[in-house]
Amino acid sequence: MTTVRLPRLFLLPSQWLLGATVLAPLLVIAIYSLLTRGAYGGVTGPTTLGSYGRVFQPIYLYILWRSIWVAALSTVLCLILAFPLAFYIARAARNRTLLLNLVMLPFWTSFLVRTYAWMFLLRDTGLLNTTLQRLGLIHVPIPLLFNVGAVVLGLVYGYLPFMILPLYATLEKLDPSLLEAALDLGATPASAIWRVAVPLSRPGILAGCALVFIPCLGAYLTPDLMGGGKTVMIGNLVQNQFTNARDWPFGAALSLVFLGLSGLVAVGLQRRGDQLL
Amino acid sequence: MNVYNWDNYVAHETVADFEKLHQCQVRYGIYASAEEMLAKVISGNSGWDVVFPSNSFIGPMRELGLLLQLQKDRLPNLSNLETRFQAPEWDRTLDWCVPYMHSATGILYSRTAPIAPRAWADLWSDAYRRRVTMLDDPAEVFGACLKRLGRSVNAVDENTLQAARDLAIQQKPFLRAYLSEQVRDQIAAGDVLAAQMWAQVAQVVIDAAPQLAFSFPAEGFALYADNICILQESRHQELAYEWVNYLLEPKVAATIAEEISGATANAQARALLPERLRHNPVLYPSDEVLARGEWFRPLPAKAQQLRDRYWTEIKSA
Numbered sequence: 327m328t329t330v331r332l333p334r335l336f337l338l339p340s341q342w343l344l345g346a347t348v349l350a351p352l353l354v355i356a357i358y359s360l361l362t363r364g365a366y367g368g369v370t371g372p373t374t375l376g377s378y379g380r381v382f383q384p385i386y387l388y389i390l391w392r393s394i395w396v397a398a399l400s401t402v403l404c405l406i407l408a409f410p411l412a413f414y415i416a417r418a419a420r421n422r423t424l425l426l427n428l429v430m431l432p433f434w435t436s437f438l439v440r441t442y443a444w445m446f447l448l449r450d451t452g453l454l455n456t457t458l459q460r461l462g463l464i465h466v467p468i469p470l471l472f473n474v475g476a477v478v479l480g481l482v483y484g485y486l487p488f489m490i491l492p493l494y495a496t497l498e499k500l501d502p503s504l505l506e507a508a509l510d511l512g513a514t515p516a517s518a519i520w521r522v523a524v525p526l527s528r529p530g531i532l533a534g535c536a537l538v539f540i541p542c543l544g545a546y547l548t549p550d551l552m553g554g555g556k557t558v559m560i561g562n563l564v565q566n567q568f569t570n571a572r573d574w575p576f577g578a579a580l581s582l583v584f585l586g587l588s589g590l591v592a593v594g595l596q597r598r599g600d601q602l603l
Numbered sequence: 604m605n606v607y608n609w610d611n612y613v614a615h616e617t618v619a620d621f622e623k624l625h626q627c628q629v630r631y632g633i634y635a636s637a638e639e640m641l642a643k644v645i646s647g648n649s650g651w652d653v654v655f656p657s658n659s660f661i662g663p664m665r666e667l668g669l670l671l672q673l674q675k676d677r678l679p680n681l682s683n684l685e686t687r688f689q690a691p692e693w694d695r696t697l698d699w700c701v702p703y704m705h706s707a708t709g710i711l712y713s714r715t716a717p718i719a720p721r722a723w724a725d726l727w728s729d730a731y732r733r734r735v736t737m738l739d740d741p742a743e744v745f746g747a748c749l750k751r752l753g754r755s756v757n758a759v760d761e762n763t764l765q766a767a768r769d770l771a772i773q774q775k776p777f778l779r780a781y782l783s784e785q786v787r788d789q790i791a792a793g794d795v796l797a798a799q800m801w802a803q804v805a806q807v808v809i810d811a812a813p814q815l816a817f818s819f820p821a822e823g824f825a826l827y828a829d830n831i832c833i834l835q836e837s838r839h840q841e842l843a844y845e846w847v848n849y850l851l852e853p854k855v856a857a858t859i860a861e862e863i864s865g866a867t868a869n870a871q872a873r874a875l876l877p878e879r880l881r882h883n884p885v886l887y888p889s890d891e892v893l894a895r896g897e898w899f900r901p902l903p904a905k906a907q908q909l910r911d912r913y914w915t916e917i918k919s920a
Contacts, residue, residue: 450794472780554780558918571911
């Protein structure tokens, strides 16, 4: 009996912590989503499913769809950039710890500050545009900031480490002799990577994709700052309901639908990952 | 005593001097939006004594029973207020609030721009294509569009709001971004040539970048004022009254107005300001200009919901 109970006891603190900090607020949000908007913020009775009805109006579905699209594009770009880098670090003969620390270095400063740094680089009078103008390559500044491209750039930059680290973890365990065998059997280096390394690192790819896609889907700081408030993503929509619009029930309903969606993505990727393992 | 205020809305020494004067301790907190303040105090036991709501929040907060009805004999300094703030439209008899600072929404622009914007309509022109920003605030964007249509900034009917939404969507190809205070360094650096901006913030930017100027649009514009209110829940009413009276003192109010480059509602304080501020046309526009201004008013829930819906449509167009 004690052998079963002891591990359970060890779980208790974290279970309570999760219950108090995740499930309880979630329950509050669920209750709010069923109530009616108070005239000046807050919620009042009666209970209604009206907020959920509104979530599925075309305009909000369109915003949801565009958020998915932006998040998916950012995830794919992260993957394309991260795979060669993770492969290189995993195969590096020396300095692996140093390289990994470099990947994590940006976390030492706040994301907000780093986003502002990008804005200084990209704006009309920013480093990039002024340099190009001085070199005579362009005559008028190119609009680099305040568009969807800038939002994707900001997201890729922000979440790249979350793709690199799980990829590194799987690639590092990959037996190098498998690649050697592929080469010995006549595979070109490219096809050895494509047909051996990539399939074997699927779990890392899926974990990385989930870690990048889900936060990108909920991002609101980057679309606000890098997109100049001209493109709304679901995160901005939810935030606006709790501030300017003072429509808490609708904001709660939006965030629950969005949470369910992210949950489905996470579970889907996890399932595929388990099957492949 | 607990004071909850906007950021950068008193002078450095204001709170410390009051503490010394009254041998008390003041807990001073700041908020970034009126909604944030309202969300905190709406419970009725937030622990704050004095807050600084904008004029359109006075009516709703009074109806919610959040504000203390002021005993005016305890505020002798009330007479220092400018005449037009002795009976403002949001509280004709000053029973619930004391006007503090006021401002308006207009256009901050660079003198190097091809044309000087005289009207909101100019912000839809090729002269500023992609070099113009609007405030990231639905009330302000609707306000400008409604004024262009010759309507009230407080319009509530669906057809008018739809027309305003369509105007805002038409403007999007000309817009660089929806930016609030972040536009300050971009307009100073020359990225942006014209920006919808609050007069008070504009004056601060102009002080640092003299190539900029401010205009009050021809079609009309929104006015707003922040007010000092004592909360109904206040457990330190004695000190709270002292604090309100203290902020109304000409010297105290003048020091604040000078330090934050704000427009004080206090006539005696304004008289003490240096010339540069006292007759500053951005902070204190002439009566002729003010005649085009219109105060923001609280909106009924239905109109608020409609506006939010249209705002989402504008933003995702």
